Amino acid sequence: MERTTHTLLVGDQATEFATQLGFKEEDLHSDKSRDLYKQWKQKNCQPNYWKNVVPDPKQSCGPYKPKPFPPNRNKQELSEDSYKGIGSDNHDTIGMVVVDSKGNVAGGTSTNGLNHKIPGRVGDSPIAGAGSYVDNDVGGAAATGDGDVMMRFLPSFHAVMMMKSGASPTIAAGDAIKSIIRFYPDFVGAVLAVNIEGAHGAACHGIEKFPYSIRSTDYSDVTVLEVPCM
Template sequence: MFKLLILLLYLGLNRYLVVSEPNIPVVITTWWFSNSTVKAWEVLKEGGSALDAIEQGASVCEVQQCDGTVGYGGSPDENSETTLDALIMDGKTMNVGAVGALRRIKSAISVARHVLEHTKHSFLAGELATQFAVQMGFKEESLSTSESKQLWLKWHNQNHCQPNFWTSVKPDPSKYCGPYHQIKKNEDMRPEVQMIVDKYNHDTIGMVAVDSNGDVAAGTSTNGAKYKIPGRVGDSPIPGAGAYADNEVGGAAATGDGDIMLRFLPSFLAVEEMRRGASPTEAAQTAVKRIAAHYPDFMGAVIALTKTGQYGAACHGIPSFPYVIQDKTRNIFEVITIKC
């Protein structure tokens, strides 16, 4: 009888000790950027690192100008120039490389990788980030195209610089182009501009990957918000905002209204929620709800991935949000669309 009790006790405890095989390698990508996901997966399935997968996957979108919101030739600023932001984070070392307002260099995610690997810094910005890129062997070239120039001309000449991101200035930014000059806030309390997030203005590609060694990496690349004030940097290249990775937990990435989302570090929050035991979907929902509690009209989404390959997403302010997943359980990538 005693031996039977011991056996039953062992069997009862043993079922809690069974750990399912991790679903790795795996990559998850915001929106429907399947070509980037496929490239990242090709790296991972051949035994490549998560960092390489993120860099090479995001590079595909930069070259293909995904939806006009990633890479050169999209989202001109008020001066008609396209500038780029990018981030790559190594969850094994917790090291980061990022660039903001990068000018005249097409490969923003690769420049960010060089910041990570060839400097003791984490973030370089503007014209001097371009100078660094040139030193690293990158080619300077215009990021404008005939399409981006036409887009800017219509905005400036036909639409009288509407929409724009100015407030408490004169002349009235809701009616006229600049240059602008500050006025007292009580003279003009124009509401904060909300970025419209749709297929052609969602601000970024975000990616998270776990490789065969269990190493986690995350990254972003974007050309920012259309008609932004020159020098603007959104959430995409900011660690914890645009993306975050930690080998102990997993990673997350965000997309949408970057000027608002960066204030809440949604990617960091999602990872910390997973650390506390939340599922990826629950973690993403918590991050999104935190923002919505203060800005109920914001538009955006968060994707999350655990170190063992569980994944999920949450969104707000848009009808639906697609993301792409590729792992060893699928013959091809899968686009998953969630309602917001």
């Protein structure tokens, strides 16, 4: 079977290539986003996601300095790291896995992330194995949810390796979620998996149900499916 070679461009290379394709660099700020930022600053930068710093990030905009880190932390303390305010109004992630007619697999994850992220933060989306992962001989997976937690477990990679061992996409996605909630019982997120045969499945935790869209020869158009969460 013919395989396709892909090249990843980052930084200035990506900008130059996009310019060659006719895309123009532009400021994506809007009047709305600027107003939201001003209001946030006026409220002492609340909410924000700084932890283990001084001054108190719940009352101050900083600048912050690290404070001594507790030597021992139990599972309950770890679970408190998860941000419980995730909702449809402040979070936006798109994950996609595609298997073409030649059997090539591609995947990607794009996210707007949560509002008021820490400057310089790198989320799970660009991390191979966390936001998404594919193997041309197996299939692919994509994940969404608490990115700071998912980066520690690489759920997309986990799901693909489970499928490589013979698990169905549904079982693989579920096992990836279970590996997270063992340590983070308050985790909110989901994993979608697809194998090279076109079988698909998903698993989720922390919400009632998780919808995902599928288009294949089994459906005449894009179909939205839902799975109940753990």
